[in-house]
Amino acid sequence: MSAEFVTGFLLLVPAAAVVLDVNATVGQPWVILPCTLMTETPTRLEDLLLYWQDDRQHVLYSYKKGNEMPEHVNRRYRDRITAFPLGMTAGNISVKLKNSALEDEGRVFQAFAALYNSRGARRYSSDLREICQITLHVAVPYSSVSVAVNEEARTAVCTAQRGFPEASLRWRAQDLHNNSQCFIDPKDVKTTTVQNSQDRLYSLNSTINIPGGRYRSVSCLIHNPTLNVTDSDTYVLNKGERSLPDWPAGLTAAFVLLVSALQQLIRCGSS
Numbered sequence: 001m002s003a004e005f006v007t008g009f010l011l012l013v014p015a016a017a018v019v020l021d022v023n024a025t026v027g028q029p030w031v032i033l034p035c036t037l038m039t040e041t042p043t044r045l046e047d048l049l050l051y052w053q054d055d056r057q058h059v060l061y062s063y064k065k066g067n068e069m070p071e072h073v074n075r076r077y078r079d080r081i082t083a084f085p086l087g088m089t090a091g092n093i094s095v096k097l098k099n100s101a102l103e104d105e106g107r108v109f110q111a112f113a114a115l116y117n118s119r120g121a122r123r124y125s126s127d128l129r130e131i132c133q134i135t136l137h138v139a140v141p142y143s144s145v146s147v148a149v150n151e152e153a154r155t156a157v158c159t160a161q162r163g164f165p166e167a168s169l170r171w172r173a174q175d176l177h178n179n180s181q182c183f184i185d186p187k188d189v190k191t192t193t194v195q196n197s198q199d200r201l202y203s204l205n206s207t208i209n210i211p212g213g214r215y216r217s218v219s220c221l222i223h224n225p226t227l228n229v230t231d232s233d234t235y236v237l238n239k240g241e242r243s244l245p246d247w248p249a250g251l252t253a254a255f256v257l258l259v260s261a262l263q264q265l266i267r268c269g270s271s
């Protein structure tokens, strides 16, 4: 190997690939899989070899010496991937993935690149290196988070429909006398999670007892870990009339689990 081979190369490329998580929502028109190729000088596109592949070794995007190579792209990714050739000179080898779906959930995407040295009479190619490794998480927001109270049975029921991934659920109560807020102890909460076996979406149904004359209101909080979003509904007791909703019809239960809410900050005082 000549000195030219060495100096022409990616001296600034870190030995290990950059590992990142990217979170997206189903129905989002596109998501960027970000990746930067660190080079000392602007990249000559005629010297660049780049490809992206997934964990099944399906090629998403292929670029060689100034040209995109659509013939290398797996049919699953045809018309779903766009790169940014203008940014490539500056090392921006990100690609845009269109229409992320639940099918892409947990998929790992890797970008590999090499630079050719075209300055000398001969061409040398660098080792192909993994530059980035991106894990894609895809979420579906829960819809219609809702609390209903059965005043006679003194129970409150929270339901949330058709989200992904599995959410964590917590109940918060506001004290009737001093208005302070507290989280209800998970051992006093009964939550059932059902996953639809066809579309993989989860629905939740959670019940608590509400002792008379104790709470001003109760709130149900549903946290989607991928979106890092909490949806909630609050029921003000002794006000308004709401009936208990039916458990969603047409659910094909794949499995039913009991889950308890995660950590709680202030637990409600014991009765």
Ligand SMILES: *[C@@H]1O[C@H](CO)[C@@H](O)[C@H](O)[C@H]1NC(C)=O
Residues within 6 Å of the ligand: 032, 034, 035, 036, 084, 087, 092, 094
């Ligand atoms: C790469 O280019 C795209 C499109 O212009 C842009 O959205 C993205 O932020 C760029 N990424 C970096 C790391 O510059």
Ligand SMILES: *[C@@H]1O[C@H](CO)[C@@H](O)[C@H](O)[C@H]1NC(C)=O
Residues within 6 Å of the ligand: 021, 022, 023, 137, 165, 225, 226, 227, 228
């Ligand atoms: C992205 O989703 C993963 C998987 O649910 C989660 O662990 C991570 O915290 C999320 N990242 C952000 C920034 O919300």
Ligand SMILES: *[C@@H]1O[C@H](CO)[C@@H](O)[C@H](O)[C@H]1NC(C)=O
Residues within 6 Å of the ligand: 228
């Ligand atoms: C989730 O969002 C909260 C603020 O709403 C933030 O403090 C926290 O760091 C976020 N978690 C992740 C994993 O990004």
Ligand SMILES: *[C@@H]1O[C@H](CO)[C@@H](O)[C@H](O)[C@H]1NC(C)=O
Residues within 6 Å of the ligand: 175, 177, 178, 179, 180, 268, 269, 270
């Ligand atoms: C409010 O009252 C409840 C009992 O009704 C008690 O457990 C709780 O500690 C009180 N909170 C504050 C902040 O005083």
